[in-house]
């Protein structure tokens with residue numbers, strides 16, 4: 001995987017569908033640092049809070065709502081064109097609640113990552129918080145992973161456990177998972193930008209991460 005080096009730019013785009021608290025963590029903690037620049041925010045929905053966050057940060061934003069296209073592939077083609085135009089080299093799904101088509105993923109090989117509020121492969125899908133509570137698990141967590149064609153099924157980059165109390169409601173649990181996400185997702189992006197993330201030569205499901213680069217970077 002390419003390392004941008006000390007003074008190269010590492011342009012990233014963030015895909016969103018809702019409130020955008022993960023986008024905000026990226027903007028607050030890594031945007032315009034370590035050569036990382038958020039060059040654009042693409043939303044699958046109009047009028048969401050994430051778009052306001054992008055605007056406040058002065059980051060170009062665009063809406064690609066599937067309903068406005070004949071099919072999802074057409075939407076993804078247009079979104080892909082925009083992302084290439086703005087020069088995105090890494091695509092970060094931060095609460096983007098739709099599957100991407102194979103054509104889109106092929107245009108960014110091993111360059112699309114996602115954050116998910118569960119310890120994958122447990123609890124993939126659209127309701128991981130409720131599903132973890134309903135299952136009565138004692139330990140949940142957060143996963144950052146590469147995106148493949150499945151649902152939350154790509155190779156895992158970082159994971160962190162979060163204890164779950166049976167007294168938690170879904171809102172309290174989501175708040176606690178968000179705290180972990182807001183640290184883990186920016187960390188994963190920094191690690192990729194620093195060239196510290198690579199695939200195992202024998203097993204491409206296994207991702208090697210050299211976290212020691214973080215102590216030597218500013």
Ligand code: GAR
Pocket residue numbers: 016017018019020021022023050094095096097115116117125126128152178181
């Ligand atoms: C986050 O908890 C993210 O992990 C989740 O959506 C939320 C978006 O919050 N994504 C998924 O469940 C993807 N399968 P945000 O818009 O406030 O960042």
